[in-house]
Amino acid sequence: MSTTSLLASSRQNNHLWRKIKNWLMVSSSIGSALLVILPLGLVLFYLVYKGAAAINLGFFTNVPAPPGDTDGGMANAIVGSFLLLGMAVLVGAPMGILGGIYLSEYGNEKLNGAIRFCADVLNGVPSIVWSIIVYEVLVVPMRGYSLLSGGIALGLMMIPLVLRTTEEVLVLVPNSYREAALALGIARWQIIVKIVVATAYKGIITAVLVAGARIAGETAPLLFTAFGNLNWCTGLNQPVAALPLQIYAYAISAYEDWHRQAWAGALVLIGFVFIINISVRFMTRERKA
């Protein structure tokens, strides 16, 4: 046991050096945190600065016009993006959700490990690779770029995202509910649908929304699949315009008008992603209450 008094030992300790170390630590972590926010702020500022001027009613109601004609808009690309997103959700959400249910409710440890590993690898597949594969498997046999192939390319990208998040939210459902339902003699599939999924449904919707927001801005998977379209899409087997594709096409063009429209398109696109993320925040907050 120490015999020195508290006061004496405290005085021996070098206060100044400790304070400096503390200040360094705190300020560097605050600085890093601010650095995370900075790019988002810059992006938003720049988009508004460059794009806001080109946003008018025509932008939302008209299809693209030739350079020089200021009447052009991105109505077909906005609608096209939603069509592609809807198609992607139709493809990706059921497979991701059912796969997540399998991992959480049925699978055995060995197989689950393999599935999770595959999902993580899939998640890391570069989006241009998806585009080429879907081109080879769908676009070539169908003899044309199409809404269908674009939606499927995006949907495939959604699967691993939805799968892993669904599994996570289902695992969080306490086992005591499953046991209570089992003890009532309720069939396994009904327990999963009516008790487990019903308890976690907000988390699952969140998973789909987050994955949707993540793929909404993808350009590469659409390059060889949806292809883009200067007019309205007329069918599942027809090429379709999408915001990211339109932005890309306009941004690399030589016309000042089109550049402005590209900025406006980017602003609209990030606005949509923003809205999805905010609604996700809203939903998760409600769940905590």
Place this chain on the structure above:
Amino acid sequence: MVPKIMKDEVAAVNNEEENVQEAATVSLDVNDLCLWYGKHQALYDVSIKIPANKSTAIIGPSGCGKSTLLRTFNRMHEVSPGARMSGKVHLFGEDLYSPEIDPTILRRRVGMVFQKSNPFPTMTIRENVLVGLRLNGVRDKKILNERLESCLRMAALWDEVKDHLDRPGTGLSGGQQQRLCIARAMAMEPEVLLMDEPCSALDPIATMKIEELITTLKTKCTVVIVTHNMQQAGRCSDFTAFMYLGKLVEFDRTEKIFTNPDKQQTEDYITGRFG
């Protein structure tokens, strides 16, 4: 809806346990039950005849296998990975572990209430009580409403909740939630109700209410209650089984166990010398 399995009246024939049986109908008949979790053996040769329409308490120190034994009565132990058992359990003469028995059907007839109350969080009070019936295909509004009221009355909860049946079940107090779980289990009209330390998370007043309930419940079904509270066993059971280290030490009328047990170990536990 539920296939009616024949109810055999099992006459008590074992002379050695004459005083226990007293010609009462046997509800659950357990023979030489051994159970392992992986390599660890949790139950050793347990044999017990649980009389029908009585309440039977299973007491013993923590980890003695009382909850495990209870869970073999509705095959809930099968949910635990690595659990395997040998021996027989008969419910009114029928072998629960016969390969043709569907555990889902069995569990409709052997209900269970857990240590921690667990009403389904997405459901209202009404839905919680009726979920078992509804998911098993009962659609008739009249039957459902009757069952709702009778079960909530049986669980002594009706007067407290009758004006807000459509509020979430998780909004009730701890004791009310546990009674809601009892009503939910009773809605299936089980032949046996298993209660796994149903009061261990409750305050004394909520505990008292549930103990009082047991008297009502045993007119409808056989009650088996696991408890680590000896006073509770004394207050609310007709028969008591004392378990220690995975073995059934003694099973007899509750008065006998608490006043004049046959085994020294039982006496030591009851008088508080260990456990």
